[in-house]
Each structure stands twice: as structure tokens, then as C-alpha cells.
Amino acid sequence: MSRVAVVTGAAGAIGSAVCARLRASGDTVVGLDTSTDPEHAGTEILSCDVADTESVTAAFDTIRDQHGDPTVLVNNAGVTGAGGVEEESPEDWRRIIDVNLTGAYLCTRQVVAGMRAAGGGRIVNIASANARFGGSALSGPAYAASKGGLVTLSRFLALHHAADNITVNAVAPGPHDTPMWHALDPALRERILAMVPGDAPGDPDDLAAMVEFLCGPHAGYITGATIDVNGGQWMG
Numbered sequence: 001m002s003r004v005a006v007v008t009g010a011a012g013a014i015g016s017a018v019c020a021r022l023r024a025s026g027d028t029v030v031g032l033d034t035s036t037d038p039e040h041a042g043t044e045i046l047s048c049d050v051a052d053t054e055s056v057t058a059a060f061d062t063i064r065d066q067h068g069d070p071t072v073l074v075n076n077a078g079v080t081g082a083g084g085v086e087e088e089s090p091e092d093w094r095r096i097i098d099v100n101l102t103g104a105y106l107c108t109r110q111v112v113a114g115m116r117a118a119g120g121g122r123i124v125n126i127a128s129a130n131a132r133f134g135g136s137a138l139s140g141p142a143y144a145a146s147k148g149g150l151v152t153l154s155r156f157l158a159l160h161h162a163a164d165n166i167t168v169n170a171v172a173p174g175p176h177d178t179p180m181w182h183a184l185d186p187a188l189r190e191r192i193l194a195m196v197p198g199d200a201p202g203d204p205d206d207l208a209a210m211v212e213f214l215c216g217p218h219a220g221y222i223t224g225a226t227i228d229v230n231g232g233q234w235m236g
Contacts, residue, residue, distance in 0.1 A: 174230025
């Protein structure tokens with residue numbers, strides 16, 4: 001039976017790869033993004049700012065009306081920052097935290113009741129290697145804090161909803177071959193690559209394959225985990 005799967009940040013490289021993987025596995029996939037670029041027409045994408053409560057509520061109301069209750073959620077939407085606490089403005093801090101962390105909270109609270117009623121579900125939060133080693137001026141403090149928050153939120157949700165047969169896990173990517181990666185200054189890319197002993201940057205489709213597995217039938221005994229997909233950038 002086809003599940004309804006929601007992927008946030010669906011128009012980006014990682015989000016679109018996750019959407020393609022879930023579609024190929026037979027799920028009805030709906031993406032949420034502030035961009036609804038036609039090149040991503042393989043997936044239905046609704047315009048949604050995950051940091052805005054009303055926008056999230058409207059998007060999930062539409063999904064439920066058109067497709068039914070989602071039983072898969074991938075919280076992938078994210079924005080990055082730069083610098084230290086003196087360089088990153090309070091406005092940037094709030095926006096990054098709101099998109100990366102509060103957005104996952106807002107979307108998760110939209111799906112839990114439906115998952116419980118359906119007898120279970122899968123939630124995967126896309127964190128970052130920065131959540132493991134504390135980040136740097138290349139990511140900025142809010143990005144590192146928000147991704148660390150996603151790891152802890154995943155553990156909280158896994159504990160709180162285990163009895164509902166809802167698994168909640170995080171994936172912590174290192175550098176991947178995305179437009180965001182190529183937008184970095186070449187010198188910055190070299191500094192990051194110097195931290196990775198394996199072949200880098202990673203392939204978004206390989207990362208999507210891990211997300212697909214965590215959303216699938218063989219991952220039912222995995223919950224509260226953070227899976228590192230980073231070429232050895234962090235070995236914890």
C-alpha cells in the first residue's frame with residue numbers, strides 16, 4: 001500500500017534526491033519548499049515556509065485533504081550561516097534556528113496524530129556533521145546549534161513515540177555535491193575537504209538511499225539514532 005511521504009526542502013539537491021528515492025519505492029511524495037521550480041516537477045511541491053506556523057498548517061491541511069495522513073516525514077529544509085557569534089546577526093540567528101529546528105518541530109506536530117492512528121510512521125531529520133564536532137565559522141553558530149538541536153529532538157521524539165510505533169532518526173551529512181557546496185569559495189571548500197579522510201564530497205543520491213532505508217520496512221528496530229554520512233569527517 002502506497003504511503004504518503006512529505007519531504008521539506010524538496011527543491012534542493014538532497015531533498016529532490018530523497019523525493020526520487022521515495023517515489024521509486026512506491027510512496028506518494030509531496031514536497032514542501034519556498035521554491036517550486038518547474039525542473040522539480042517529478043514531485044508535487046507545495047509552497048511552504050517551514051518556519052511559519054500558518055504556512056505549515058495550510059500545507060499539511062492541503063496534503064491531508066488531497067492524499068490522506070502522511071506516515072513518512074523527512075525534515076530536510078535548512079539554511080546555513082557563517083562567522084562567529086559576533087558576526088552572525090540576531091536576525092540571521094533567529095531565521096536559521098526557525099527554519100532548521102523550529103521547522104522540524106512544526107512539521108512533526110502535524111503528522112504525529114495521523115501516524116499514531118495509522119499504527120506507526122517514520123520520521124527522519126537531516127542534521128549535519130556540524131552537530132557532531134561543534135561547527136565552525138564556515139557554518140556559523142546558529143547552524144551548528146540548530147543541527148545539534150535536531151539530534152536531540154530526534155532522541156526526544158523517539159523516546160516519546162516508541163509506543164506509537166513511530167521511529168525517529170537523524171542523518172548527519174558531511175559535505176555533499178550540491179549547489180550550496182559549489183557556492184562556497186574554493187578556498188573554503190579546500191579547508192573542508194582537508195577534514196575528510198574519505199572521498200568527498202558525497203553523492204546526494206547515496207545520502208538519499210540512507211534516508212530511504214530509515215523510512216523503510218527493514219529499519220523498524222532503529223530509532224533515536226544519528227547516522228553519520230560524512231566520509232569519515234566525524235568518527236564518533
